[in-house]
Amino acid sequence: MGRMDGKVALIMGGAGGMGAASAKLFSKEGAKVAIADFKVNEGEAVAKEINDNGGNAIFIGCDLSQRGAAAKVVKATLDAFGEVNVYLHWAAIAVPAAELKLWECSRETWDKIIAVNLTGVYEMVHELAPVMIAQGKPGAMMLCGSIAGLWGWPMGDAYTAAKGGVISLTRSLATALGKYNIRVNCICPGCTATPIVTGSTVDMDYHDLEKVTVSSSCGMPEGLIALDRWAKAEEQADVALYLCSDEASYVTGVVMPVDGGWTLV
Numbered sequence: 001m002g003r004m005d006g007k008v009a010l011i012m013g014g015a016g017g018m019g020a021a022s023a024k025l026f027s028k029e030g031a032k033v034a035i036a037d038f039k040v041n042e043g044e045a046v047a048k049e050i051n052d053n054g055g056n057a058i059f060i061g062c063d064l065s066q067r068g069a070a071a072k073v074v075k076a077t078l079d080a081f082g083e084v085n086v087y088l089h090w091a092a093i094a095v096p097a098a099e100l101k102l103w104e105c106s107r108e109t110w111d112k113i114i115a116v117n118l119t120g121v122y123e124m125v126h127e128l129a130p131v132m133i134a135q136g137k138p139g140a141m142m143l144c145g146s147i148a149g150l151w152g153w154p155m156g157d158a159y160t161a162a163k164g165g166v167i168s169l170t171r172s173l174a175t176a177l178g179k180y181n182i183r184v185n186c187i188c189p190g191c192t193a194t195p196i197v198t199g200s201t202v203d204m205d206y207h208d209l210e211k212v213t214v215s216s217s218c219g220m221p222e223g224l225i226a227l228d229r230w231a232k233a234e235e236q237a238d239v240a241l242y243l244c245s246d247e248a249s250y251v252t253g254v255v256m257p258v259d260g261g262w263t264l265v
């Protein structure tokens with residue numbers, strides 16, 4: 001028995017990092033998996049790996065910043081699997097290192113970050129919520145914030161603003177969708193060794209977690225993470241699995257830091 005037996009999981013941003021880890025884990029736990037992402041080659045490779053291992057996955061290429069993309073993703077998932085029971089929204093982009101401060105951030109970059117990281121959530125939930133409500137079955141959504149949206153940290157003001165929006169949206173969506181037995185929760189990852197980090201501000205070999213030291217991250221001084229190490233993408237996926245499983249049937253509107261204790265300090 002898998003914890004996702006009989007469920008269809010749609011994973012936005014499933015080509016890399018935490019999304020790919022979730023796609024593999026949710027499949028292992030019995031879900032049919034629709035992977036949507038901007039990165040076509042990587043997304044197709046994740047779907048192939050799942051199918052080669054006996055799972056059932058499709059890949060849907062999309063650019064979430066474009067209008068109409070969300071509708072296409074939801075339709076392709078329904079065409080393939082007939083329903084959506086679980087939605088994971090991992091997709092996001094980071095602010096270029098030269099534009100982290102609001103006053104150094106171009107309007108173009110601001111618009112792009114908000115379009116992907118916040119409006120992308122609007123687009124997907126706008127399309128998906130009516131479908132999940134009409135299904136009349138229990139459902140779960142997991143949105144992705146960041147510890148950067150919880151408290152002050154100079155990780156890119158456009159990024160933190162978008163993540164703050166996702167956190168607030170989690171709470172309001174949870175109140176609105178609760179009566180349909182659709183739960184909405186939010187993971188706020190701390191430092192996790194994935195491409196989004198290496199693609200922005202950090203000089204490190206993210207494939208080798210042993211080499212990713214606390215002191216090499218985002219200018220972060222040593223000693224701030226209670227567990228004294230970065231997370232693996234799989235550790236975020238494990239929490240997503242719990243939040244979307246029936247074991248969390250009375251958990252909604254929760255904004256959960258998964259940060260090794262960083263927000264304690």
Ligand SMILES: NC(=O)c1ccc[n+]([C@@H]2O[C@H](COP(=O)([O-])OP(=O)(O)OC[C@H]3O[C@@H](n4cnc5c(N)ncnc54)[C@H](O)[C@@H]3O)[C@@H](O)[C@H]2O)c1
Pocket residue numbers: 012013014015016017018019036037038039062063064065089090091092093116144145146147148188189190191192193194195196197233
């Ligand atoms: N890695 C960290 O340390 C960290 C910390 C806090 C929060 N987060 C959040 O965790 C989530 C997952 O990030 P990750 O670390 O796995 O990074 P990642 O870059 O590996 O994953 C993000 C995925 O989103 C996809 N994506 C980006 N723009 C897209 C678009 N326009 N349309 C469709 N797909 C798009 C990317 O192609 C990528 O596969 C993100 O929301 C990120 O903000 C990450």
